[in-house]
Amino acid sequence: MMAIYVNKKTRVLVQGITGNQGRFHTELMQNYGTNIVAGVTPGRAGQEVLGVPVYDTVARAVAESGADTSVIFVPAPFARDAVLEALEHLSQVIVVTEGIPVQDTMELAAVAASRGCRLLGPNTAGVISPGLSKVGIMPGRVFTPGKVGVISRSGTLAYEISLALTEAGYGQSSLVGIGGDRVIGTSFIDVLKEFEEDPETKAIVIIGEIGGQAEEEAAEYIKEMTKPVAGYIAGRTAPEGKRMGHAGAIISGGTGTAESKIKALEGAGAGVARIPTAIPEIIAELI
Amino acid sequence: MKIYEHQAKKIFARYNIPVPEGEVACSPEEVQQAASRLDCPVTLKAQVLVGGRGKAGGIKFADNPEEARRLAEELFALEIKDLPVESLLVEEKLTIEEELYLGLTIDRSAKRPVLMLSTEGGVDIEEVAAETPDKIISSHLEPGQKFELYQARELISRLDIPSSLLNKLSQLLINLYRLYQEKDAQIAEINPLALTADGLCAADAKLVIDEDALFRQQEFEADGEELPYVELEGTVGCIVNGAGLAMSTMDTLLHLGGEPANFLDIGGGASAEVMARALSKVSCHPEVRSIFINILGGITRCDEVARGILQSIEEVEVPVVVRLRGTNEEEGSELLRENNLEVEKSMTAATEKAISAAKEWA
Numbered sequence: 027m028m029a030i031y032v033n034k035k036t037r038v039l040v041q042g043i044t045g046n047q048g049r050f051h052t053e054l055m056q057n058y059g060t061n062i063v064a065g066v067t068p069g070r071a072g073q074e075v076l077g078v079p080v081y082d083t084v085a086r087a088v089a090e091s092g093a094d095t096s097v098i099f100v101p102a103p104f105a106r107d108a109v110l111e112a113l114e115h116l117s118q119v120i121v122v123t124e125g126i127p128v129q130d131t132m133e134l135a136a137v138a139a140s141r142g143c144r145l146l147g148p149n150t151a152g153v154i155s156p157g158l159s160k161v162g163i164m165p166g167r168v169f170t171p172g173k174v175g176v177i178s179r180s181g182t183l184a185y186e187i188s189l190a191l192t193e194a195g196y197g198q199s200s201l202v203g204i205g206g207d208r209v210i211g212t213s214f215i216d217v218l219k220e221f222e223e224d225p226e227t228k229a230i231v232i233i234g235e236i237g238g239q240a241e242e243e244a245a246e247y248i249k250e251m252t253k254p255v256a257g258y259i260a261g262r263t264a265p266e267g268k269r270m271g272h273a274g275a276i277i278s279g280g281t282g283t284a285e286s287k288i289k290a291l292e293g294a295g296a297g298v299a300r301i302p303t304a305i306p307e308i309i310a311e312l313i
Numbered sequence: 314m315k316i317y318e319h320q321a322k323k324i325f326a327r328y329n330i331p332v333p334e335g336e337v338a339c340s341p342e343e344v345q346q347a348a349s350r351l352d353c354p355v356t357l358k359a360q361v362l363v364g365g366r367g368k369a370g371g372i373k374f375a376d377n378p379e380e381a382r383r384l385a386e387e388l389f390a391l392e393i394k395d396l397p398v399e400s401l402l403v404e405e406k407l408t409i410e411e412e413l414y415l416g417l418t419i420d421r422s423a424k425r426p427v428l429m430l431s432t433e434g435g436v437d438i439e440e441v442a443a444e445t446p447d448k449i450i451s452s453h454l455e456p457g458q459k460f461e462l463y464q465a466r467e468l469i470s471r472l473d474i475p476s477s478l479l480n481k482l483s484q485l486l487i488n489l490y491r492l493y494q495e496k497d498a499q500i501a502e503i504n505p506l507a508l509t510a511d512g513l514c515a516a517d518a519k520l521v522i523d524e525d526a527l528f529r530q531q532e533f534e535a536d537g538e539e540l541p542y543v544e545l546e547g548t549v550g551c552i553v554n555g556a557g558l559a560m561s562t563m564d565t566l567l568h569l570g571g572e573p574a575n576f577l578d579i580g581g582g583a584s585a586e587v588m589a590r591a592l593s594k595v596s597c598h599p600e601v602r603s604i605f606i607n608i609l610g611g612i613t614r615c616d617e618v619a620r621g622i623l624q625s626i627e628e629v630e631v632p633v634v635v636r637l638r639g640t641n642e643e644e645g646s647e648l649l650r651e652n653n654l655e656v657e658k659s660m661t662a663a664t665e666k667a668i669s670a671a672k673e674w675a
Binding site: 047051054102103122124125126127128129131132133135136137151163164165167168178179180181182183184185186189206208209210233235236238239240243258260261262263264265268269270271272273274275279284300301302303 | 554640
């Protein structure tokens, strides 16, 4: 079975494994079947967390474990350093940490691009390929293996829509959280291209929200795609100029409205749901 | 986080960006005293954290300290976009020959800072970009790297700006970018950047600091609001984990005939205490007729949420509808049922229930 970004073979390193969130989600990832091969917390080498060896440095952890993907739970003040370290040694870095200063993120995105690394997030729920592997914080039980690819800026909203898909009998090939910050490493278009190429994925759900132009840009690419796309945009009731939780979710100077994004997606031929639980009906029409 | 003009100008001055001589004053008397210490005429500028201040009558000019006091009384009586005027910036009035525009902001798509410079200052820069695009240049800068003088000179030389200004202006660009980086700014803008007989001077200063960087920007204080909360005018209070789900809960309420009273995201991994505070906060909203708690836990644990609900539930007079799914769902639901609270599973059904509860609540 195919999927994108993570699968049975993915060897995962957890940075920040000894913290509360790192430990808690390492256990949930293990229970899901994710192959967690190492952890890193500077100053804690030699310890074990849930049977996973802990190292001081990513360099050592990768050399000993053969990890290929890092998932980062390091608190925001230390995240820039941790992500730079990860980008030095790994080709895929998934940043769960929320609240990283945007100037740090811009720098990390530039470093990732110059090295040809995939940086997902920050402020992402991670990636799950149901039945194969989950690298992130999503509740595994709402997902089921299948043919719908899901991409989302928001974590919990992606769970909601995946749950609705699962209950309607549509499983998912992969769910990719791209993160809720203003600047993120991997865009909708990057993920859409992967799903377009993935033979297992038959339809795609794109979950956007107010703020920025990423959905409008994605719409331009959707026009060229062969696979059907459904969409949902959160924030039709959001007032202008207020940050709606996510750093990136803000309408400013009349740009970034839900209406503009819905119009762009519909203009590109995507079916756009007005409430999240209506996504399965749209998928039913598209497949 | 927006910074007052007078605070921004103090920071600009530390970065060797020339600003007018000025003082902050909080009463007409203080304004008069400030004006008598400065060279008249003076400019009086209402200090409010919104744009459109000039159009709203928030800027006045006085020829002497007595006139300054009289005009200050008018300004302190003003409300600009519903905000009271609590302080004025009293400055020596500039004799402006030319007005330029200089701004730094974030280009989200390009994932880089973008610098904009224009010979058309003092007006809305979006209008300049739309109407006379040849009078504005913009350039992406490399995040995390120094901006060099020669790069600034190359940028400036693309505009019709006299050579005599080149060295001073390029140094000013460098200084502003250094400030932007070191202070974790999201926006740093000088509009207008005035050209006077004495040289360049920042007649206005706009600075927005990245709230996520406050842990290392101790000179700015967070506003104390811990939870992302936006008050609206509907009747169904909303408490949700995750910003996207919170927004879509509001959208769903509206779609099904209800009206959200607020946006509130308890965030990822909320503790019982956070949930309890959220419930207290929303129950204080005077228009609220029912409260909808919509939780789909990933990093958030449903049992923690349930414990938080139980801590605050006695303060709440209106009906509360709880929907719990996800991590530790069984434990959380069991806790609530033991305390005679029903738990919903479907978001749509729970939304409908919260709407009818609000309608039925007298």
